[in-house]
Amino acid sequence: MEQILYMDELNVPLARRTIVMKLPYELRGKWRNTACNLQEHRGGRVIFSNMVNFIEKQVKILSDPLLVLAGIAPASLRRDAATLALARKAQKYDWHILHKATTTPAPPCRLKSRHPYNKAAQEMLQSIPEDLSRDAWLAASWKQTWETAGPSPAFYDTSGTQETG
Secondary structure, eight states: OTTSTTHHHHTSHHHHHHHHHTSOHHHHHHHHHHHHHHHHHHSSOOOHHHHHHHHHHHHHHHTOHHHHHTTOOOHHHHHHHHHHHHHHHHHHOTTSTTHHHHHSOOOOOOOOOSOHHHHHHHHHHHHOOSOOSHHHHHHHHHHHHHHHHOOOGGGBOTTSOBOOO
């Protein structure tokens, strides 16, 4: 440790806090306990080499094959194993409370879209029964223009009455 250049920069609390925040959550709690004990016993502040020693010790503990073979696992793995065991039991026995939850498939649900308004607009357009093609729109537009325009002046005679014919 002493051969590392600029070692004093690593003893700055901000640098140590950055390193601690990169540790897994469980190790952060253990580090806080260890740092508190070191401060009480030594009376000074904790330095970077104390953190390195702590991390090396935790790596040795977690990589020891005897502890892995003994079945010591983190709480999350134990919970997952218990959940899987219950699910297997539920699949074997139809009287089990989880049987229905594990054997019946979930109903299909609509996936979230990055563009929900676009998706809603597409669904709305698909639900409209009338033809929305360009040709149909042009025909409807011409028909509406023709109906609102009324008869042309050629249909009127000079007396102002409309011819029939």
